[in-house]
Amino acid sequence: MKLNLSFQSIYNQKCPRCSKSKILSDVESKELFCGVCGFVISEKSEYSGPERQFVDDPVNKSHSGDKSTLMRHDRSLNTIINPLDKDSNGKSIPTNMKSSMHRLRIWNNRTIVHDSVNRNLQQALVELLKLKEKLSLSDAIVEKASYIYRKGLERKLGKGRTISAMMAASLYASCRQSETPRTLNEISEITNIKRKTLTLCYRMLLRELDLKMPVTDSTQCVSRIASKAGLSEKSKRYAIKILKKAEKNQLIAGKDPMGVAATALYLANLKTGEKFSQKEIASASGITEVTIRNRCKNLKLIKI
Numbered sequence: 001m002k003l004n005l006s007f008q009s010i011y012n013q014k015c016p017r018c019s020k021s022k023i024l025s026d027v028e029s030k031e032l033f034c035g036v037c038g039f040v041i042s043e044k045s046e047y048s049g050p051e052r053q054f055v056d057d058p059v060n061k062s063h064s065g066d067k068s069t070l071m072r073h074d075r076s077l078n079t080i081i082n083p084l085d086k087d088s089n090g091k092s093i094p095t096n097m098k099s100s101m102h103r104l105r106i107w108n109n110r111t112i113v114h115d116s117v118n119r120n121l122q123q124a125l126v127e128l129l130k131l132k133e134k135l136s137l138s139d140a141i142v143e144k145a146s147y148i149y150r151k152g153l154e155r156k157l158g159k160g161r162t163i164s165a166m167m168a169a170s171l172y173a174s175c176r177q178s179e180t181p182r183t184l185n186e187i188s189e190i191t192n193i194k195r196k197t198l199t200l201c202y203r204m205l206l207r208e209l210d211l212k213m214p215v216t217d218s219t220q221c222v223s224r225i226a227s228k229a230g231l232s233e234k235s236k237r238y239a240i241k242i243l244k245k246a247e248k249n250q251l252i253a254g255k256d257p258m259g260v261a262a263t264a265l266y267l268a269n270l271k272t273g274e275k276f277s278q279k280e281i282a283s284a285s286g287i288t289e290v291t292i293r294n295r296c297k298n299l300k301l302i303k304i
Contacts, residue, residue, distance in 0.1 A: 015039055081105045117153060124149055124167045131171055134190050135182060145174035151209050161201060165193050169201035176213045181221045183258055185286050218252065219243050221261035221285070229276060229284035231265060238268035242302055251298045259287045263295035 014021050015034035022035035032042040081104055085093050093101065125146060132142045149170040152158060158166050168191045175182040184202070188195040205211060219240050226236045242264040246252045252260045262285035269276045278289045 145171040216257040218257035218260045235268040239264040259291040
């Protein structure tokens with residue numbers, strides 16, 4: 001039985017049976033009982049004190065419900081009328097009131113998304129949750145994407161553009177800011193949106209919202225490509241050494257990080273004796289074999 005000992009200071013009355021002042025409360029049943037003799041003082045207690053938090057309990061039992069989040073169009077601050085047709089005491093409401101409550105629920109649901117902006121945001125966030133699952137992204141990246149999309153919506157940047165394209169561009173911007181290796185080609189393939197359309201939306205967001213993007217580190221793409229292609233850990237470590245040496249010699253400035261990482265893995269694969277072709281590594285990284293051959297001209301000059 002889980003006991004909330006923080007209630008002990010609230011109930012200072014003594015037990016009517018043993019006259020001891022050790023009154024405890026059961027979180028599950030809301031019963032007040034004596035901690036010495038076990039006598040149940042009250043079967044249910046109402047507590048209006050500060051927020052209760054349970055670290056190890058998977059069930060949310062806080063007074064205020066879920067935390068506010070940008071991943072929902074109303075930020076989890078909406079009000080829902082109880083669909084069980086019961087009053088505050090848990091008793092069923094009269095039959096003549098059920099139809100009125102049903103009508104109130106309908107109007108409440110309609111007023112949640114009463115304008116075009118909220119409807120747009122609701123549809124966009126549904127698309128965002130689908131992309132989150134397909135791309136295996138964290139909640140922090142999705143929250144940032146939602147924030148970028150909201151800012152674009154406030155400035156009316158979505159006019160003449162589809163919701164899916166704007167949300168995909170916002171998600172790509174979020175990945176770039178968090179230095180998560182996701183390419184435009186990958187997002188374009190998953191969303192079934194042309195790369196050119198995504199590029200235009202992304203550049204517009206950068207320009208209008210004045211977003212600052214960090215330079216993508218090519219070493220972060222190595223693990224992803226190696227896992228997809230099935231390369232060994234030895235090749236991964238050697239490829240990272242090649243990239244660090246190339247960066248020190250300023251040989252990869254302005255080059256596509258994914259293409260540079262794939263080329264370094266190809267050269268490492270040759271050095272370690274693995275027999276992966278340019279086509280296999282290019283397919284795993286989402287680039288062409290021509291890109292690998294062009295980057296090889298510079299990276300082959302590096303001596304480790």
